[in-house]
Each structure stands twice: as structure tokens, then as C-alpha cells.
Amino acid sequence: MNIVVMKFGGSSVADEDKICAVAERVVATRREGKDVVVVVSAMGKTTDQLLALARRIHPDPPRRELDMLISVGERISMALLSMAVQKRGLDAVSLTGSQSGIITNDRHSDARIIEVRPVRIQDELARGRIVIVAGFQGMSYRREITTLGRGGSDTTAVALAAALDGVCEIYGDVDGVYSADPKLVSAVRHIPDLGYAEMQEMAEHGAKVLNAAAVEFAKQSGIAIFVRRTDGTGSETIVRKFPPKAPGRVVGIAHEKSVRVISSADPGAITDGELLQFLEEQSLPGKQLSMHRFGSGPGAALVVSREFLEDPAALQGKLRERFGERVAVRGDLGAVSLIGAGITQGFTILRRSIELLREAGCESCGLHTSSFRITFLVPEARVEEAVRRLHSAFIESDPT
Numbered sequence: 001m002n003i004v005v006m007k008f009g010g011s012s013v014a015d016e017d018k019i020c021a022v023a024e025r026v027v028a029t030r031r032e033g034k035d036v037v038v039v040v041s042a043m044g045k046t047t048d049q050l051l052a053l054a055r056r057i058h059p060d061p062p063r064r065e066l067d068m069l070i071s072v073g074e075r076i077s078m079a080l081l082s083m084a085v086q087k088r089g090l091d092a093v094s095l096t097g098s099q100s101g102i103i104t105n106d107r108h109s110d111a112r113i114i115e116v117r118p119v120r121i122q123d124e125l126a127r128g129r130i131v132i133v134a135g136f137q138g139m140s141y142r143r144e145i146t147t148l149g150r151g152g153s154d155t156t157a158v159a160l161a162a163a164l165d166g167v168c169e170i171y172g173d174v175d176g177v178y179s180a181d182p183k184l185v186s187a188v189r190h191i192p193d194l195g196y197a198e199m200q201e202m203a204e205h206g207a208k209v210l211n212a213a214a215v216e217f218a219k220q221s222g223i224a225i226f227v228r229r230t231d232g233t234g235s236e237t238i239v240r241k242f243p244p245k246a247p248g249r250v251v252g253i254a255h256e257k258s259v260r261v262i263s264s265a266d267p268g269a270i271t272d273g274e275l276l277q278f279l280e281e282q283s284l285p286g287k288q289l290s291m292h293r294f295g296s297g298p299g300a301a302l303v304v305s306r307e308f309l310e311d312p313a314a315l316q317g318k319l320r321e322r323f324g325e326r327v328a329v330r331g332d333l334g335a336v337s338l339i340g341a342g343i344t345q346g347f348t349i350l351r352r353s354i355e356l357l358r359e360a361g362c363e364s365c366g367l368h369t370s371s372f373r374i375t376f377l378v379p380e381a382r383v384e385e386a387v388r389r390l391h392s393a394f395i396e397s398d399p400t
């Protein structure tokens with residue numbers, strides 16, 4: 001079989017006309033003789049609206065019920081798209097995540113796909129149908145409806161492509177991945193090829209084109225992801241195992257406008273496990289933990305993405321009850337990351353970027369590195385300036 005999984009994001013299915021345009025594309029692909037599986041996101045801002053609605057009813061909605069609610073967004077899109085395809089004379093069927101055999105763990109609102117059993121999809125394809133799957137959702141072993149975290153339709157698409165041994169195409173507003181957010185930097189560069197690790201670092205540290213868990217899935221299964229614009233114009237980015245390499249170069253600057261930092265001058269607050277257990281109870285996933293006990297003053301810090309912690313003051317209150325003044329939460333910082341394989345092999349890029357940020361008045365109060373990334377924590381108000389400075393120094397001035 002020649003299976004293609006085409007994923008269309010929320011803006012691609014935002015209204016009736018757009019849904020019809022997607023249907024045309026899907027029909028055309030089917031007529032080329034391919035077996036087509038389509039994964040759809042919720043229409044436009046539907047997920048945000050459903051989340052806001054839930055929060056008006058309950059300030060901290062029970063996660064199980066939240067999943068029941070927000071999984072509906074994608075179901076609306078799948079049914080409408082299936083109707084639009086059938087109207088054009090081809091046979092189609094829409095399926096929810098659970099009908100598609102997407103089995104997850106039971107972490108509501110941020111579930112991980114454990115297994116895909118795409119038997120139903122394969123049967124429908126064998127009948128000659130176009131299969132339209134609701135992205136962003138699955139079913140836990142306890143038969144509960146789960147969702148995969150914001151942007152999770154990408155993960156559905158990659159997981160299905162891997163399970164069906166197909167090609168994975170992600171369609172959206174932009175014709176691929178760019179070296180920075182085009183809203184902040186006018187001289188952005190298109191990136192034609194990216195390795196999994198670089199793409200994953202970009203996604204985990206703020207780039208919104210692709211979901212980080214989706215890239216992790218692609219890495220595990222070795223499949224390539226093609227990122228394209230919905231109408232097929234412009235270029236594309238291919239995320240794959242062996243992209244042409246130029247190690248030691250910064251390929252992109254990712255940023256998170258706002259992060260939360262939970263810190264303590266007492267590393268014991270972290271190492272004795274009590275704080276970590278507390279964060280687990282609050283379902284707070286940390287992304288970058290550091291601790292040290294040497295030199296003049298010991299310390300520990302944990303960075304949390306804003307999407308998981310909207311209200312730092314509320315957490316500070318709960319922490320004070322349990323830990324007194326030992327642990328503090330800051331909500332006034334953002335993160336700026338330089339991404340590129342091998343950029344931390346020497347200290348040149350690190351030194352230059354520290355100097356540059358200092359000159360620009362964006363001095364950082366936190367720094368993390370990995371083999372593919374250098375991240376600076378800077379005051380929220382300086383994030384955009386920091387992105388522009390670093391982009392201009394490391395990407396715009398690079399002739400290649």
C-alpha cells in the first residue's frame with residue numbers, strides 16, 4: 001500500500017470554505033492513487049474557547065472532564081471534512097482517536113501514546129475509503145478519553161504514519177520551519193532540512209510549527225516529516241534522520257515569551273524529593289532542572305513552561321504552606337534558545353552570545369546547555385530584543 005497521512009492544523013480548517021479547500025486537496029491526493037489518512041485539528045481557536053468555557057465553570061477543571069470536553073473540537077472537524085469529501089463523490093469515514101486504535105497512558109490533558117492498533121483504519125482503507133481521524137486524542141487502557149497536550153494533532157499524525165508505514169505530511173499556515181518567529185524577526189531564513197534532535201529542541205523551547213512529542217515519535221520510528229503550507233505553495237521543511245549537516249552552526253533561535261522558574265537556595269528542597277513529589281501531585285512537568293552544592297552559594301532551579309502554570313502566585317501560595325519561604329516561584333522571565341548540532345562543542349558561541357546579550361541590556365539570570373542548545377533566561381520584557389540580536393549575529397551574518 002502507498003499510504004499518506006496528511007495532517008491539517010486548526011487554521012487550515014477554520015471555516016467552511018477552508019474545510020472545502022482541504023477536501024479538494026484530499027480528493028486530489030486520493031485520485032493520484034494513494035491511500036489517504038487525514039488527521040484534523042479543531043477548527044480555528046475552538047480548543048482555546050472550550051478551555052476558557054471550562055475555566056468559567058471551574059477555575060481548575062477536573063482533567064478527565066476537560067479531556068471529554070476538548071476532544072470534541074477535533075470531532076467537529078473530522079465529521080465536517082468527511083461530509084465535504086463525500087459531497088465530492090468519494091467515500092470517506094471519520095474516526096475518533098479511540099476508534100483509530102490510539103492507546104495512551106492515563107495522564108489526562110497531556111497523555112502519551114503507548115501503542116497504535118490501526119486495524120479499523122486498515123480495514124476502511126482496504127474498502128477504498130478515505131479515513132479522517134480526529135487528532136489530539138486517544139483512549140487510555142482504562143478506556144477513558146485522553147488528549148495529547150497542546151498541538152497534539154501532530155503527534156497523532158506521526159504515530160499513525162509510523163504504525164501504517166506511511167508518509168507523514170503536516171499542513172499549516174507556513175511552508176516549513178524558519179530560523180526564528182517571523183513575527184519578531186523580518187530577516188528569518190527558511191530551513192529546508194532538520195535533524196530530529198534539532199527540531200525537537202526547537203519545538204520544546206518555543207517553536208510552534210511542530211509538536212515536540214511528535215518529533216520524538218518520528219525519531220523513534222525513523223520516519224520523515226514533511227512540513228508544508230496548506231495550499232501547497234512555497235517550499236517545505238523535511239525533518240529526518242540524516243539531514244545534510246553543517247555542525248557547529250546555529251540553525252534557529254527559539255523562544256518562550258514567558259516561563260516559570262521554581263527556585264531555592266536550598267538544594268535539599270529538591271534532592272530530598274518532597275518538592276518533586278509535590279510538583280508531581282500538581283501534575284506540573286518541569287523541563288529543565290539544575291542543582292548545585294559547590295562554590296559560594298548552593299541552589300536549585302526548575303523551569304516550567306507557562307502553559308502548565310498559568311498562575312505562579314497560586315503555586316507560590318501552596319508552596320509556602322508546605323515549604324515556608326524555602327522555595328520561590330518567578331513568573332517574570334522568558335527563555336531564548338540558540339539551536340544547532342554541535343554549537344556547544346567549544347565555548348565560542350556561548351561566549352559571544354553572553355557578550356551580545358550583555359551589550360543589548362538583556363543580561364540573563366539563568367543559562368542551560370545541551371549538545372544542541374544554549375538557553376538563556378532573560379526578563380520577559382527583553383525576550384524579543386534578545387531573539388533579534390542573537391538572530392542577527394548568528395544567522396543573518398552567516399553567509400551560508
Ligand code: ASP
Binds near residue numbers: 009041048
Ligand atoms: N486542537 C488542539 C490544540 O489547539 C490540538 C492541535 O491543534 O494540534 O492544541
Ligand code: MG
Binds near residue numbers: 009154208
Ligand atoms: Mg500545531
